[in-house]
Amino acid sequence: EDQVTQSPEALRLQEGESSSLNCSYTVSGLRGLFWYRQDPGKGPEFLFTLYSAGEEKEKERLKATLTKKESFLHITAPKPEDSATYLCAVQGFTQGGSEKLVFGKGTKLTVNP
Amino acid sequence: EPEVTQTPSHQVTQMGQEVILRCVPISNHLYFYWYRQILGQKVEFLVSFYNNEISEKSEIFDDQFSVERPDGSNFTLKIRSTKLEDSAMYFCASSDGLAVSYEQYFGPGTRLTVT
Numbered sequence: 001e002d003q004v005t006q007s008p009e010a011l012r013l014q015e016g017e018s019s020s021l022n023c024s025y026t027v028s029g030l031r032g033l034f035w036y037r038q039d040p041g042k043g044p045e046f047l048f049t050l051y052s053a054g055e056e057k058e059k060e061r062l063k064a065t066l067t068k069k070e071s072f073l074h075i076t077a078p079k080p081e082d083s084a085t086y087l088c089a090v091q092g093f094t095q096g097g098s099e100k101l102v103f104g105k106g107t108k109l110t111v112n113p
Numbered sequence: 114e115p116e117v118t119q120t121p122s123h124q125v126t127q128m129g130q131e132v133i134l135r136c137v138p139i140s141n142h143l144y145f146y147w148y149r150q151i152l153g154q155k156v157e158f159l160v161s162f163y164n165n166e167i168s169e170k171s172e173i174f175d176d177q178f179s180v181e182r183p184d185g186s187n188f189t190l191k192i193r194s195t196k197l198e199d200s201a202m203y204f205c206a207s208s209d210g211l212a213v214s215y216e217q218y219f220g221p222g223t224r225l226t227v228t
Contacts, residue, residue, distance in 0.1 A: 043219035099215045100158040
């Protein structure tokens with residue numbers, strides 16, 4: 001069964017203080033690893049897809065990396081508007097081509113001004 | 114920018130009543146999904162739908178649940194007889210199926226409260 005574990009559960013940063021969020025996963029065969037941002041009471045907002053170990057993607061202050069067992073979301077010089085819950089999800093290769101996403105519980109990031 | 118929309122934003126219903134949650138996926142997308150998120154818990158997969166039929170469903174998606182694409186734009190989730198434990202945020206998502214891994218775009222959600 002595919003599983004995703006995210007750490008830490010919560011992270012408080014000062015504005016400008018860079019850090020990383022971790023996503024550890026087990027999956028029978030990785031089709032894709034996804035990062036989403038979720039604001040309170042809203043739906044997940046797509047950020048990145050990573051397909052294979054060694055891949056990296058960047059968007060503004062965010063950079064996602066992938067190894068065979070985990071992914072990191074690096075946040076460089078964060079601003080208060082980066083405060084949100086960041087969700088990691090995996091999609092595995094299964095018989096019949098399952099499309100379902102398996103999510104972690106998320107990391108709640110708070111950036112103080 | 115195209116987006117997934119959902120109505121209503123909040124639905125309050127009594128236990129045992131039927132509810133229908135509505136979604137309008139992104140217009141050129143072919144794959145549709147429902148997920149739910151109980152307060153404080155993970156986002157959980159319910160069902161995927163392609164070519165007018167269910168392609169996969171989770172253990173949560175029992176006989177009380179059904180999905181339908183009644184026309185070319187809407188995608189609905191029906192809960193036949195709601196239970197207290199059905200209270201959650203329900204998210205609709207869609208994908209175009211063109212990418213290798215079916216990137217999914219989510220709507221804003223419907224908060225279902227069962228009393």
